[in-house]
Amino acid sequence: MRRPVSLLALLLAGSAVFAVTTGAVEVFIDATRGAIQKIPIAVYSFKSAISVPGQFPADVLKADLRRSLLFDVADLERFGIRAEVNSQPGPEALQKAGEAGLAVQVWGALLPRGSEIVMEGTLFESSRGEVGRKRYVGSTDVVRYMVHRLADEIVFHYTGEQGIARSQIAFVSERDGAKEIFVMDYDGYNRRRLTFDASLNLAPAWSPDRRRLAFVSYRKGNDPRIEELDLITGARRPLVAFPGLNITPEWSPSGEELAFATSKDGNSEIYKVDKYGKRFERLTDHGAADLAPTWSPTGRELAFTSDRGGTPQIYLMSADGTNVRPLTYRDQQGSYNTAAAWSPKGDWIAYVCRDERRILKLCLISPDGQQWRQLTTGSSNDESPAWSADGRHVAFSSTRNGRRDIYMINTDGTGLERLTTGGTSNEDPAWSAP
Amino acid sequence: MRSITAWSGCSALVLGLIFALSACSTKETSSRTTEQTIDQTEKGTAPPLQGFSKTPSEEAVKPPPPTVTAKADQAEIAMRQAREALKRALGNVYFEFDRWALSTEGKKNLAESAAALKQNPAVKILIEGHCDERGTTEYNLVLGEKRAQETRRYLLSLGISNSVGVTSYGKERPVCTEHDESCYWKNRRAHLAVEEGKGK
Numbered sequence: 055m056r057r058p059v060s061l062l063a064l065l066l067a068g069s070a071v072f073a074v075t076t077g078a079v080e081v082f083i084d085a086t087r088g089a090i091q092k093i094p095i096a097v098y099s100f101k102s103a104i105s106v107p108g109q110f111p112a113d114v115l116k117a118d119l120r121r122s123l124l125f126d127v128a129d130l131e132r133f134g135i136r137a138e139v140n141s142q143p144g145p146e147a148l149q150k151a152g153e154a155g156l157a158v159q160v161w162g163a164l165l166p167r168g169s170e171i172v173m174e175g176t177l178f179e180s181s182r183g184e185v186g187r188k189r190y191v192g193s194t195d196v197v198r199y200m201v202h203r204l205a206d207e208i209v210f211h212y213t214g215e216q217g218i219a220r221s222q223i224a225f226v227s228e229r230d231g232a233k234e235i236f237v238m239d240y241d242g243y244n245r246r247r248l249t250f251d252a253s254l255n256l257a258p259a260w261s262p263d264r265r266r267l268a269f270v271s272y273r274k275g276n277d278p279r280i281e282e283l284d285l286i287t288g289a290r291r292p293l294v295a296f297p298g299l300n301i302t303p304e305w306s307p308s309g310e311e312l313a314f315a316t317s318k319d320g321n322s323e324i325y326k327v328d329k330y331g332k333r334f335e336r337l338t339d340h341g342a343a344d345l346a347p348t349w350s351p352t353g354r355e356l357a358f359t360s361d362r363g364g365t366p367q368i369y370l371m372s373a374d375g376t377n378v379r380p381l382t383y384r385d386q387q388g389s390y391n392t393a394a395a396w397s398p399k400g401d402w403i404a405y406v407c408r409d410e411r412r413i414l415k416l417c418l419i420s421p422d423g424q425q426w427r428q429l430t431t432g433s434s435n436d437e438s439p440a441w442s443a444d445g446r447h448v449a450f451s452s453t454r455n456g457r458r459d460i461y462m463i464n465t466d467g468t469g470l471e472r473l474t475t476g477g478t479s480n481e482d483p484a485w486s487a488p
Numbered sequence: 489m490r491s492i493t494a495w496s497g498c499s500a501l502v503l504g505l506i507f508a509l510s511a512c513s514t515k516e517t518s519s520r521t522t523e524q525t526i527d528q529t530e531k532g533t534a535p536p537l538q539g540f541s542k543t544p545s546e547e548a549v550k551p552p553p554p555t556v557t558a559k560a561d562q563a564e565i566a567m568r569q570a571r572e573a574l575k576r577a578l579g580n581v582y583f584e585f586d587r588w589a590l591s592t593e594g595k596k597n598l599a600e601s602a603a604a605l606k607q608n609p610a611v612k613i614l615i616e617g618h619c620d621e622r623g624t625t626e627y628n629l630v631l632g633e634k635r636a637q638e639t640r641r642y643l644l645s646l647g648i649s650n651s652v653g654v655t656s657y658g659k660e661r662p663v664c665t666e667h668d669e670s671c672y673w674k675n676r677r678a679h680l681a682v683e684e685g686k687g688k
Contacts, residue, residue, distance in 0.1 A: 177540050186540025192549035200549045203537070210537045217537075222552060233660065237554055244551070250560040254660055256625065264553070273564070276614055276655040276683075278629075288556035299633055299656055302626050315630075322630045343630040359627060366627050390586075392627045406624045412585075414624065437624050453667075482625065 092126040093212065095119060096135070096151045098143045098161040104171050106164055106194060108140055111173065111201045115160065117241065118205030118219040123446050123464065124212065128156050137161075142176075152180030160208065167191065175204040177211065185211070198243060206488065216488035218442045223449055223485050224248075224258035224267055225460055228478040235269055235283075240442070240485070242460075242473035248283060259303045259312075260486045261329075267484075268293060268303040268312060280314055282331075293331040302346040306373075307353045313337070315345035315358075324358055324375075337375035348396045348403070349373075350421070357381060357394040357403050357421075365389040368405055370421065381423055391417070393437060399445030402465065404429065406437045416450055418465065429467060440485045449473070451481035581639055583676040585620070588634035590642055598639065601680055602646040609649045612683040615639050617656040618663075620672035625658055632656030639678040653683070 097116050100108035119125040130136070133154040137143040142161050143151075151159055162175040171194055177185040188207055190200040199220070206217030221240045226233050232252045238245040249255055254272040261268070264285070271281045279295035280303045294300045296318035303314045306326075313326045319336075322343040327334045338344040342362035349356055353373060360369050363384065368391050371378040381403070382391040390408035397403065400421070407417035407428065414437050416429040430436045434454035441448055442462075447469075449462045455472070458479035463470045474480035535547065579601055581594040590598070605611065617632030617639075633656035640652050664671040 172546070174544075184542065186542050187544045188540060189544045189546045190549045191546050196549045196551060199551060203547070203549060207537050207540065211540060220552070235558075246554060247557065248554055249558045251558075252560075252565045254657070256660065267554075272657075276653055278655070283554075283558050285554035285556065288558060290558045299629055301629050315626075317630070317633055322633070343627075343634070345630055346626040361627075361630075390623070392624045408622070412622045414622070435621065 092124060093158055094128055094156045095125045096128050096130055096156040096159040098130070098137050098147075098159070099140075100161065100173075101140055101142050101163040104164050104166050104194065106171075106197055108164065111162060111164065111197055114198055114201040115162075115205055118202060118217075119208065121219070121241070121447070121469070122205070122209050122217060122444075123469075124209060125158075128154075148178065148180070156180060158208075160204075162204070164197070169193070171197070173197065173200040173204075175207075177208060198239070202239070215444060218444050218447070218488060221443060221486045221488050222260075222264070223440075223460070223473065223483050224260060224269075225474070225480055225484070226256055226258065226482040227474075227476070227480045235267065236480075237267075237285075238473070245474075245476070248285075254278070257302055257482055258484045259305055260484055261305050262307060262309040262487055264486045268305065270301050270303065280312070291331070294325075294327060304347055304349060306349050307351055313347035313349065313356060315347070324356070326373075335375075337371065337373075338378070339375075344369075346393055348394045350396050351398050351400045355421075357396055357405075359392040359394065366392045368392070368394045368403065368419070381419060381421070387417065387419070387426065393439065395439045395441055395448075396421070397441050397445045398443050401445065404439035404441065404448050406439065416448065416463075429465070430463065431467075438482045440483045442485050443488050449483040449485050451483065580677040580679050582673055583635055583678070585622070585672070585676065586631075588617075588631060588638050590638055594639075595642060598642055599646060602643055602648050605643075605648045605650045612651040612653070614653045614655060614681045614683050615643075616661075616679040616681060617654065618661060618675055618677050618679060619659045620675040621659050621662065621667070622672065623659065625660070628658035629656050630658075632658045635676075635678045639680075 097112050099112045102108035116127045120127050135147050135150050137147045148159060157180055159178040162173060165172045170191055173190045175188045179185055188204055202219035205219040209215060209217035218240055222237050223240055224235060224237045227236045233254050235248040235255050235258055236245055237248060251273045256270040258267050258269040267283045267285060268280055270278045272278045277298055279300045280293045281290055282293045283290050293312060294314055296316050298317035300314060300316045303312050305312055310329055311326045313324060315322045315324050321341060322345045323336060324338045324344045324347050325334055325336050340362050342360055344358055344360045346359040347356045355370060355372055357368055357370050359366050365384055367380055368382040369378055370381050388407055392406050394403050394405040402418045403421055404416055404418050406414050408414050413433060414435040416436050416439050418429050419426045432454060434452050436450050436452045439448045439450045447462050447464055449460060451458050452461050458481050459472055460474040460480050460483045461470060461472050579597060581597050615636040617636030619628040619632050623631060636654035636656055640654050643652060662675045664674050
């Protein structure tokens with residue numbers, strides 16, 4: 055489908071991998087691991103014939119491309135490149151940018167069409183000219199979504215990966231003493247409230263197809279149960295409603311099963327249930343508390359929290375409950391390690407570690423236990439890690455600005471960005487597939 | 489390809505979507521635009537990326553789901569709020585950091601509560617376990633339940649005949665929100681609440 059990207063092969067010789075697809079050799083950026091050399095890219099202000107200024111889509115696109123961590127978004131002023139206001143860049147600007155080493159250039163236009171608008175985006179390589187264009191049509195309310203699609207197309211073109219600009223983050227927001235489920239775009243925009251229960255809702259979990267959200271609800275009786283909300287029809291149904299606590303739901307990567315913890319047997323144990331809420335299977339059997347399961351990307355293993363060793367630690371097991379073994383140890387990673395989240399790329403497990411000051415921070419450990427590092431620092435409480443689909447960002451809640459809000463951070467500890475404001479507090483993020 | 493998409497559009501009928509209806513009735517003449525809208529509706533995800541083209545076709549862009557809200561039951565909310573108010577009216581037992589064992593003082597408080605409960609044997613009570621904020625949401629739910637269960641065990645050992653349930657709110661329902669020990673201890677508690685509706 056996609057053509058070889060010879061220019062970038064040259065540019066990225068050190069970090070490119072070769073993949074054979076349908077007989078043809080293609081060059082990809084290896085976006086899965088480690089630091090890569092970023093592609094220098096120029097994004098011009100869009101030409102706009104509607105009320106939305108052309109700088110707006112350009113700014114959204116630049117932010118998306120920066121967050122992809124694949125592009126070095128150039129400051130055109132610094133290179134002395136000045137495209138004319140409200141027009142597409144001319145041959146002179148394109149050539150100057152190319153000479154300045156900006157290998158890829160993007161521009162676009164916003165045009166009226168009846169009650170709707172059309173957004174066009176052009177991808178250009180300085181060495182070989184126009185790569186191609188995209189055309190989107192919709193209302194003026196969806197310009198951000200058009201730009202997010204364009205950003206993901208650019209990421210897809212150079213990596214073969216889906217990008218994360220179209221992804222959504224579900225979270226819990228406290229309002230008027232109640233905690234309700236909300237959803238927002240991955241960059242914090244377009245916040246939408248889903249529940250109006252005047253109760254306590256916790257721990258949202260996306261189905262991999264983004265169609266459904268499972269979460270914990272206290273709205274019926276005394277026991278928290280796991281409910282499922284269909285995000286298109288609004289239909290809501292209980293999935294797990296045993297006597298006792300029913301908490302920490304997590305969909306399997308296939309979307310066929312939901313792992314969770316219930317205390318119906320007297321103490322908290324991990325179970326899984328099929329997506330119809332019918333067939334239950336018990337995975338752990340221990341007098342201590344087992345909870346908070348997270349699936350490996352293959353669906354063959356689970357990491358979870360257990361205090362069977364006296365303090366809460368992260369353990370691993372096979373998806374059928376066998377082969378249980380510890381991943382974190384009290385004498386190595388400290389006395390309190392919980393809330394594991396397995397990266398969609400499989401290389402890291404993020405979890406909440408508690409330091410000697412009894413402050414909650416985020417840590418990363420490789421599933422083989424060989425690599426470990428603390429991801430967040432400072433004196434705020436950080437918890438509820440949730441991975442972006444590209445495995446390069448972690449969303450989490452933090453008290454770092456005096457109140458609990460949702461932030462995202464790159465896996466190397468850079469790029470901290472606050473995503474929420476409003477309400478009394480915002481927490482428990484869950485990041486959707488692209 | 490086209491027929492498959494049209495079919496999946498029709499299966500959306502099962503979901504009772506009105507615009508899926510109109511999409512199906514016009515499937516022969518529907519533009520590429522409409523097909524993609526249905527696709528997005530069906531799966532909950534946006535239509536797949538299609539790559540760049542020198543002659544790009546138009547792609548319709550809609551806001552992603554959710555575009556709905558969960559239904560709320562006003563009567564249910566009113567009942568729950570009344571019940572919660574009642575619950576907040578009973579006594580507490582406090583715990584040490586990270587622990588769920590009862591203290592001597594806690595046992596003394598429970599003995600007083602047990603005496604009162606023996607006077608009202610038909611009253612059903614619910615023990616809520618709570619924690620301070622220095623643990624994670626998930627683990628605190630379990631820790632709170634352990635505190636509630638420990639409290640229940642002790643109450644029953646004192647010979648009460650009331651029905652006693654347990655639940656846990658972890659750190660989700662703190663009584664105070666300062667970030668120091670003067671507040672933390674108040675939140676590490678098991679709270680005894682009277683359940684609405686008397687008798688067993």
